[in-house]
Amino acid sequence: MIDTKKIEQMARQVHDALPKGVREFGDDVEKKIRQTLQAQMTRMDLVNREEFDVQTQVLLRTREKLAALEQRLAQLESKSSASAAPAATSTPGPAPAILPAAHPADKPAK
Known part of the structure; x- marks a missing residue:
């Protein structure tokens, strides 16, 4: 999930940056900073x-x-495309004859 070593390193850097009087709280402050950082990082989608x-x-x-x-x-x-190419280049034969459809008026009367 989240790399705890990185969080510990960041917590240590923040702890070391604190003034000497505040730094004397030591472990408690570092623990709270670590918890806060972990909580914030879990909210991020990392x-x-x-x-x-x-x-x-x-x-x-x-x-x-x-x-x-x-x-x-x-x-x-x-x-x-290679197999379709010879069929496409062959010469077509004569077109089939299209006969007109018979019209009902063309039929002989009985």
Whole structure:
């Protein structure tokens, strides 16, 4: 979740920056600062280093899969266009005859 070492380091820096009289409260002040920092950081939507590294690896694998799929798609498209090209370049035969539909008035009367 949240790296407690970083919080402890920040709490120590704040503690060390305090005036000497206040610094004498020592552990109690440091503990309260650490608690306050932890509470504030949990309100922020932060990820720890481990979660970040995991998501980085997931993203890298996803990019690799995407590149492989794009390459495969390009191969399939080139095969498809190559097989469709000879059929498109052949000369068409004569057009079929289209006969007009018979009109009811053209029928002989009985």
